[in-house]
Amino acid sequence: MHEPVPDRSLHEQFPRILAAACAGGEWAWRELYDAVAPHLTRYLRARGVPEPDDVVGETFVKVVRYIDGFEGDEAAFRTWVFTIGRNLVVDDFRRRARRPVDVVTDDQLAAAAPSGDTEDDAMRDLAAAHVEEILGHLSVDQRDVLLLRILAGLTIAEIAQVVGKKEGAVKMLQARGLAAIRTQISLGSVTL
Numbered sequence: 001m002h003e004p005v006p007d008r009s010l011h012e013q014f015p016r017i018l019a020a021a022c023a024g025g026e027w028a029w030r031e032l033y034d035a036v037a038p039h040l041t042r043y044l045r046a047r048g049v050p051e052p053d054d055v056v057g058e059t060f061v062k063v064v065r066y067i068d069g070f071e072g073d074e075a076a077f078r079t080w081v082f083t084i085g086r087n088l089v090v091d092d093f094r095r096r097a098r099r100p101v102d103v104v105t106d107d108q109l110a111a112a113a114p115s116g117d118t119e120d121d122a123m124r125d126l127a128a129a130h131v132e133e134i135l136g137h138l139s140v141d142q143r144d145v146l147l148l149r150i151l152a153g154l155t156i157a158e159i160a161q162v163v164g165k166k167e168g169a170v171k172m173l174q175a176r177g178l179a180a181i182r183t184q185i186s187l188g189s190v191t192l
Helices: 011-022 026-046 052-069 074-098 106-112 118-136 140-150 156-163 167-187
Strands: none
Touching: 011 026, 011 052, 011 074, 026 052, 026 074, 026 140, 052 074, 074 156, 118 140, 140 156, 140 167, 156 167
């Protein structure tokens, strides 16, 4: 699978960095991007987004466009960015559902081509397929909640904002998602 994303929290520097970004400071935008983009990319990959880097780019274009209207701390900023990214994915899914097209992504072409270390590639593919199999037993909402909780490190309150649900509903989705995974493991249909 993918290596852990290092924590790049900005903590007490966030207000200064945000103000500099609003004033057009390129260094500040780089700091904001570096703090959030790796986590967003990981979340999008786990959601099965074909081109996660493109969605991250689109997300930050919107962030730049609307940053003047943002108010809040670093946690609120992360939540806001994840909300924008998730909404882009949902909108794209709806658009594709209306006009389905079979597109071969660069990743699919690369996966079909011969690569370097066959054993490493096979093990990585098995691990990714295993995670996808486990997540495939969950509802879309359960999967979103668990991915935002585990990969993005968002709190229940932040996830509730991202997915547009109440905190109690998010807790229930998390509990039901974990229960569904436990059930699949106990039935032997999914192994760890």
